[in-house]
């Protein structure tokens with residue numbers, strides 16, 4: 001057995017490293033002696049620029065590329081479709097082509113928004129996609145380009161991400177609760193909240209198995225355990241944060257998604273079924289409630 005291969009850290013090049021998952025992944029991988037990290041933010045590497053991609057890959061020669069870069073402003077995407085496709089579809093293809101040239105496998109993140117959300121029971125990897133908006137379509141096109149160009153890939157679809165940074169539902173609700181007496185949240189939109197740290201854990205666990213020889217390329221789903229809706233999730237957020245902070249808000253009002261008009265349509269059921277990840281990699285879903293408690297501790301105690 002090649003000892004060098006066992007002892008040498010596995011080099012990951014992470015794109016979009018300042019985003020929710022990029023940050024969590026970089027942090028977690030740095031704590032894990034198994035990996036060496038090249039963390040590249042948008043200013044270090046713009047994935048719409050093929051030349052830059054080739055240069056960075058040639059400079060660092062990573063064992064794997066993990067693409068955490070995305071244009072994921074769902075509503076803005078309807079007005080800025082050019083930029084959205086440039087990053088989420090063309091950018092992914094450019095990255096995949098460059099990886100292919102150097103025989104570097106690629107991990108890529110995608111979304112529940114590739115589905116229309118009509119299946120109340122949730123979606124498996126084999127279910128038919130039907131994106132409702134530009135963002136979902138751009139992510140689907142990105143997936144398809146990656147499949148076509150680079151067989152050695154993992155696509156991990158995730159949903160309802162939260163973390164201590166960025167424009168996520170948890171931080172938006174905390175902010176709103178500090179500034180209003182009444183808050184509204186949609187009660188008929190179901191999904192599974194997922195912490196960015198948890199996604200990072202899953203990516204690293206998959207990477208280790210692949211590094212150790214698992215032939216498991218393909219598409220997988222991951223989300224936190226337990227289905228909820230935006231209203232109940234908001235309630236849990238306020239209860240969890242209420243241990244640390246008093247809020248202005250006195251009333252949380254459930255509303256219908258019909259009364260919550262946004263630029264882009266959103267799937268009513270965002271539930272991703274994660275059985276394939278369990279059966280192929282043995283990776284279980286973690287309860288989002290526990291991840292939410294950890295997040296609150298991080299926000300308020302650090």
Ligand SMILES: NC(=O)c1ccc[n+]([C@@H]2O[C@H](COP(=O)([O-])OP(=O)(O)OC[C@H]3O[C@@H](n4cnc5c(N)ncnc54)[C@H](OP(=O)(O)O)[C@@H]3O)[C@@H](O)[C@H]2O)c1
Nearest residue numbers: 016018019020021042046047069070109111158159160161
């Ligand atoms: N957020 C969710 O709820 C959610 C749900 C399902 C799936 N996903 C998917 O999960 C993945 C990670 O999401 P996230 O929440 O971590 O996203 P995020 O926080 O928005 O991070 C994405 C990062 O990509 C960067 N970026 C944008 N354009 C780029 C470009 N051309 N080149 C390089 N970097 C670029 C962004 O920089 P700037 O901020 O400076 O533009 C940002 O740092 C994405 O693929 C997303 O589609 C997200």
